[in-house]
Each structure stands twice: as structure tokens, then as C-alpha cells.
Amino acid sequence: MKKFLVKVFFEKNFFSKGFIGPIGDDLPSLIPIMISLLLFFSVFALTLNTYYSKNAVLSQQMQLVSIARELKGDSLILGIDQFNSNCGQTKLKRYSYNFMAAIYPAEADFTGILDDFSSSADFDIGGLTSDNFLTGFDSVGNESQYFCGYKKIGGRNFDNVKATNYFVRFYPVAVTRRVIVYPVGGAPVEYFLTMPGVMAMVVWE
Numbered sequence: 001m002k003k004f005l006v007k008v009f010f011e012k013n014f015f016s017k018g019f020i021g022p023i024g025d026d027l028p029s030l031i032p033i034m035i036s037l038l039l040f041f042s043v044f045a046l047t048l049n050t051y052y053s054k055n056a057v058l059s060q061q062m063q064l065v066s067i068a069r070e071l072k073g074d075s076l077i078l079g080i081d082q083f084n085s086n087c088g089q090t091k092l093k094r095y096s097y098n099f100m101a102a103i104y105p106a107e108a109d110f111t112g113i114l115d116d117f118s119s120s121a122d123f124d125i126g127g128l129t130s131d132n133f134l135t136g137f138d139s140v141g142n143e144s145q146y147f148c149g150y151k152k153i154g155g156r157n158f159d160n161v162k163a164t165n166y167f168v169r170f171y172p173v174a175v176t177r178r179v180i181v182y183p184v185g186g187a188p189v190e191y192f193l194t195m196p197g198v199m200a201m202v203v204w205e
Helices: 002-011 022-072 081-090 110-119
Strands: 100-104 135-137 143-145 147-150 166-181 187-202
Touching: 022 081, 022 100, 022 166, 022 187, 081 135, 081 147, 100 110, 110 166, 110 187, 135 166
Parallel strands: none
Antiparallel strands: 100 147, 100 187, 135 143, 166 187
């Protein structure tokens, strides 16, 4: 019986020249297929990541435009009361980004705008805002700044040194301001003048 098994084994072509096995014989044709599949899924993953990245940027910019539209309305700000009212209505919604907005005089120097917003980052706990923002008097005579800020739940303060993912945009506006003129030898006269201004916004994650 043992001799029979040895004879059968050696008569088979298992040790014939060039025989590797059922998978080994197909190996040269499998390699290009595996490389093609690897290349396909790599390109697919890269394309998907690029899509999500661009989509996130677009979503952030669209949200910035939406917030700006609600704050400035038709670009005519009739006073600090209207701006504060628009700010309150805007902050009732839940956003996926943090933002700050402030109105500057048209002749302002905007080179230090990021520093202005950084110094105003503690607005949610009553921190001081920048002195460069435009101010106005409300209906009861109190002076306040044209400033609006929102932080999402768990949001971080804006730091222009460490911040990397943020957008800054500028929108021209017209602001009605109360001006008191003191003529020589006469009683002070109150005027309401519409002056040009710029609403600056920063949105960050």
C-alpha cells in the first residue's frame, strides 16, 4: 500500500517544472488587478476628502453671508437700538461657527482689525471691546458700541495669533448718528446725520 501511494504521488505533475499552484499560476494577472483597485480607492478617498473640505468652506462662507444680511438688513442702520435688536434676533439661532461683527467709521484704519477682535473675545462674560468700533446713543441716552458677538456651545475665544480657520469680510453700511452742534452764542442743536461706515465680520471655528 505504501509503495502504491508513493507511485501515485510521484506520477502526478505536482513537481513538474513551472507548476506553482492554482493561485500561483494566476499571480501575474492578479497583481495588476490589485494595483488598479488600490489606485481606484485611493483616488476615490482623495476626491471625497477634497469634496468635504470644499463643502465645509462653502458652508462657512454661506453662513457668514446669512449672518451679515440679518445684522445689517438693507445696509441702512438707523441707530444703535436697531443694530442691537438685529443682533439679538440673529443670536437666537444656533450656528456651527462663532462670529463677531462690528461697525467702523469709513475712515478707519483696518490694518489692526484682527487685534480689535482678539481684544473683544471675552464679550460673553462682559469683557471690554475695542475702542476703534463706532459708538452710538440708544433711546435712553446711553452710549454703546456697534458690536455683536456669538459663541457656539463649547466655542473658543478668537485669537488672531493661534487662529487658523477663520474668515474676515467687510460690508459697506450707512449709519444714522446723532450729532450735537454748539453754535457760538447759541443753544446746542441736535442733528441726525447718515454717515458711511464699514461692518467688519470675523467667523471662526
